[in-house]
Amino acid sequence: MTDRSESFFWNGQRISFEPADTIAAALERAGVTDFGAGQGPCNARYFCGIGACQACVVSVGGTPAEACLTPAQAGQQVRTLKPVRQ
Amino acid sequence: MRSMDVLVIGGGPAGVAAAAEMARSGLKVTLCEQGGALGGAIHRQPGNPARAVPVPRAQSARWHKLSALLAKTDAEVLTFHAFIGLDATGAVLVEDRRQGRLLVLRVRALVLAVGGLERVVPRPGWHLPGVVTVGGLQVMMKVTGRGPAGSVLLAGSGPLLLAVAAQMTALGAPPLAILERSRQVLSPLRAAPLLLWPRYLAEAAGYMRRLMQAGVPWRLGSSVQTIRPTDDGRLETVIVDGAGAVSRIVVDKVALHDGLRSNSDGLPPAAHATDRNPHVVLAGDCREALGGVAAIADGRNAAQQVIARLTGAPPMSSASRRIVDTERRAQQALANIFDFGIPDLLKLPDETILCRCEGRTVGALRQMLATDDQPSPREIKLNGRIGMGSCQGRFCVEWAGAMLAQQTCSAQPAGAEFIGNRWPSRPVAIRSLLGPAVADAISSIPPNESD
Numbered sequence: 383m384t385d386r387s388e389s390f391f392w393n394g395q396r397i398s399f400e401p402a403d404t405i406a407a408a409l410e411r412a413g414v415t416d417f418g419a420g421q422g423p424c425n426a427r428y429f430c431g432i433g434a435c436q437a438c439v440v441s442v443g444g445t446p447a448e449a450c451l452t453p454a455q456a457g458q459q460v461r462t463l464k465p466v467r468q
Numbered sequence: 469m470r471s472m473d474v475l476v477i478g479g480g481p482a483g484v485a486a487a488a489e490m491a492r493s494g495l496k497v498t499l500c501e502q503g504g505a506l507g508g509a510i511h512r513q514p515g516n517p518a519r520a521v522p523v524p525r526a527q528s529a530r531w532h533k534l535s536a537l538l539a540k541t542d543a544e545v546l547t548f549h550a551f552i553g554l555d556a557t558g559a560v561l562v563e564d565r566r567q568g569r570l571l572v573l574r575v576r577a578l579v580l581a582v583g584g585l586e587r588v589v590p591r592p593g594w595h596l597p598g599v600v601t602v603g604g605l606q607v608m609m610k611v612t613g614r615g616p617a618g619s620v621l622l623a624g625s626g627p628l629l630l631a632v633a634a635q636m637t638a639l640g641a642p643p644l645a646i647l648e649r650s651r652q653v654l655s656p657l658r659a660a661p662l663l664l665w666p667r668y669l670a671e672a673a674g675y676m677r678r679l680m681q682a683g684v685p686w687r688l689g690s691s692v693q694t695i696r697p698t699d700d701g702r703l704e705t706v707i708v709d710g711a712g713a714v715s716r717i718v719v720d721k722v723a724l725h726d727g728l729r730s731n732s733d734g735l736p737p738a739a740h741a742t743d744r745n746p747h748v749v750l751a752g753d754c755r756e757a758l759g760g761v762a763a764i765a766d767g768r769n770a771a772q773q774v775i776a777r778l779t780g781a782p783p784m785s786s787a788s789r790r791i792v793d794t795e796r797r798a799q800q801a802l803a804n805i806f807d808f809g810i811p812d813l814l815k816l817p818d819e820t821i822l823c824r825c826e827g828r829t830v831g832a833l834r835q836m837l838a839t840d841d842q843p844s845p846r847e848i849k850l851n852g853r854i855g856m857g858s859c860q861g862r863f864c865v866e867w868a869g870a871m872l873a874q875q876t877c878s879a880q881p882a883g884a885e886f887i888g889n890r891w892p893s894r895p896v897a898i899r900s901l902l903g904p905a906v907a908d909a910i911s912s913i914p915p916n917e918s919d
Contacts, residue, residue, distance in 0.1 A: 401516065402504065403515055403611070410612070413617065416701075421857065422826050422857055424825075426597075427598070427599075428604065428608070430586060430863075431606075431607035433550075433894075434585055436859040447565075450604075450607075451503055451565070
């Protein structure tokens, strides 16, 4: 990657990020507050910022991970978690 | 990875102070941090150093000194490594989140310094996207160096609301208002004991000056009762002021904070080593939430305990213990002017979410409590699924316990009575659990291990 502004994909949409950004920081910058269906019935979203509340868990390359702890990486596929129940 | 004497979990002030002190005494120390950099929530460093959020000078000086001290030692630092638990064989389980594998470590001592938690009292709508903790909002500002976009309301109680509002203002994004539930903050009688801590008063005065200049109102006695989503993706808040008057305001974000608390539920308890287990010591806000100054001193206390146990050296000095005691009195003085009490949760509407992970409501718990056969905390978790979700009750069992106590007029059960302290203390990827480290560890489990 030589491009200075790198990006990952959020549900297929390109999200640019800055060095040392977490996925949550990049989504916040892009104005994404609702992360869609979460682990339980409440939608995923940023809340505590310290990896404790688990509210911001999204699918990172297929593995559930806290958006507030996981560093953004170029080309990464980040998605809403598949709902575990309807 | 090399062999080690001590594993320290958590790269905030307590963990770094503990690691530095133990490494200086000659112990082989490894420090694990779940995120990408040391500092913890309080000393979170910006992604771009040119965009640092203003913090009190004494606070950044403390961190510079502490991180320089650690850098001079041979302590090993592992970022993106999260504590999973202490297993029945006495092995410490740590997830290497980058590689997606589990480390199974045998150490002589384990220092847990994972930090405290913010309390947020449930109210209708507190689970909605756009509702964050005040600390979460602050961490985001520290990382990005930018204030939040849109209009923000800060509500709850405590000095953190002032600090964050002042930082938002400095970044050009002042909040609409700070709603402080306590009416007593400016009561001279109650505030008088704080004169013993001029550091806190000077810090607060600095924040208030900035907020007054920017015209940010600090409304005492006011609170956010209800939050509802609007059709255009914003949040309508229902506010009740000190006189009981109700108003509504639509905002983009609501940041809530009702104080800080320790975070030891789900962690192995402090204990001396056995023939199987390492010494376990808890340090900093996860043991007792007393703030950043106390956390450093408490980390040193933990280090001295470990040094004494592993090397037989006598504890060096009681200076660190005295600092922790002093900071405890300061926190008590602050608690006397702010309002960290638990309101009558039985008055919440049935549909209010109580357990955010599992989506369990106040109404569901009320129904469980209405039976003649009172459920135990454990039954509330196992049958009611409250505290059963992936945060392991960290944001709901205090409130479930309070409802139980309010309904039965009994003492409030501890969080551990709901959730116990079995590992994993946090969710871990199956991929990590199935990695090669586990296969090694299973073959090393002594026979007749059936727990």
